[in-house]
Amino acid sequence: MIRAVKHYVQDPKQKDWDDWAERLVFAMNTSVSVVRKETPFFLMHGWDPHTTITASLPTIRGDAEPEAYRWRLQVYQQQVYCRALNRDLVAAAIANRARRHNDQLPENDDERIKVGDAVWLYIDQVKPGVKVKLAHRWHGPFRVLSRPNDYSSELESRVRHTGKVYRFHAIVHDSRLKPRRIYLERPVEVLLNVPEIDFDEELALPDDSFLGGRPDRDDVLGSRPQVVAVRNVRYTEGTKEYEVQFHRGGPWIWEALVNIPPTELIYEFERVRLGFDRLAMMVQEELHPIEEEEVKDDG
Structure with missing residues (x-):
């Protein structure tokens, strides 16, 4: 030929x-x-x-x-x-495995993952050099965008890499997901028939340990403006600084941590950033970092 x-x-x-x-x-x-x-x-x-x-x-x-x-x-x-015969046996094995898996699922559809739920994603791959038993396998939480079928969910992932945020969607099987538990901040049950106890009398506190009233919030925090948003963090000469915003629609400025009034936004920002860093360990090989231009010294 x-x-x-x-x-x-x-x-x-x-x-x-x-x-x-x-x-x-x-x-x-x-x-x-x-x-x-x-x-x-x-x-x-x-x-x-x-x-x-x-x-x-x-x-x-x-x-x-x-x-x-x-x-x-x-x-x-x-x-x-x-x-x-081989094709028939393989088809029968696949159908039997699918039937056993579906039998283990809850009968009530309300107990399954729904659109809008916050879920944790299980990733069994670990970055080379990291101990498997010490690595974090559950990443997230992620928000469920849609349900293509009864056994998978579409998630939106955000990864921070080289100063930028990458966003991509992934369809994951429900066996690798688990819903995030949402704990209530305050109790909702009403306690009835509670005996009245005078804690001050039981503790035998001195009379000078009481204040005339509850201190004002402004007296405790002072006249410093409160942070309304946190966007980024950096280290400058050993000082940890955050890029914060003190007024809605105002400018973003870098402020040292010691000068920022106590706020829950700092804790929430650090928690989300830690989740991004853990997930970046899994996907950093798929992303192409931005090559920095070399600065030539004329001298």
Whole structure:
């Protein structure tokens, strides 16, 4: 077949492509496959092709050739039967495994993951050099954007890398997700028949340990403005600084941690940043960092 292609390419005009195409197709159909150990022509028709050359040559058939041909047909039929049986067994195993998995799911749909829930994502891969038993496997939490089907969820992931935030969506199986527990900040149950206890009398506190009233919040915190948003963090000469905003719509400024009034926004920002850093360990190989331009020194 390669010789025929070379001979066809040698012609500068190549107008007899229809003659060579027929010969090339016949050569491909009569070539023995490395995988099946048979020619495509025999697998399609069940017998070998006869050309004018084989018709002109003397035959070498004997009594043993029909038996060999019959044996080849039997082997081919057994292979076809085994492949069909293999497909049926694999399909039955997949259906049985899916049925066992669905039986373990809760019958009530309300107990499953719903759109808008906060979930944790399980990633079994660990960055090289990190101990498996000490690595964090559950990352997040992530928000469920949609439910393509009953057994998977679409999540929105954000990864902070090289000063930028990358956002991508991923469809994950529910077996790798678990809902985030939401604890109430204050008790909602009303206690009835609670005995009245005077804690001051039980503790026997001195009289000078009481204040005239509850101190004002402004007296404790002073007149310093309160932080309304936190965006970034950096270290400058050993000092930890945050990029904060003291007024809605106001400018973003860098302020040292010691000068920032106590606020829950700092704790929430550090918690989210820690989750981003842990997830970045899993996906940093897939992201291409921005190459910094080299600054040449003229001196």
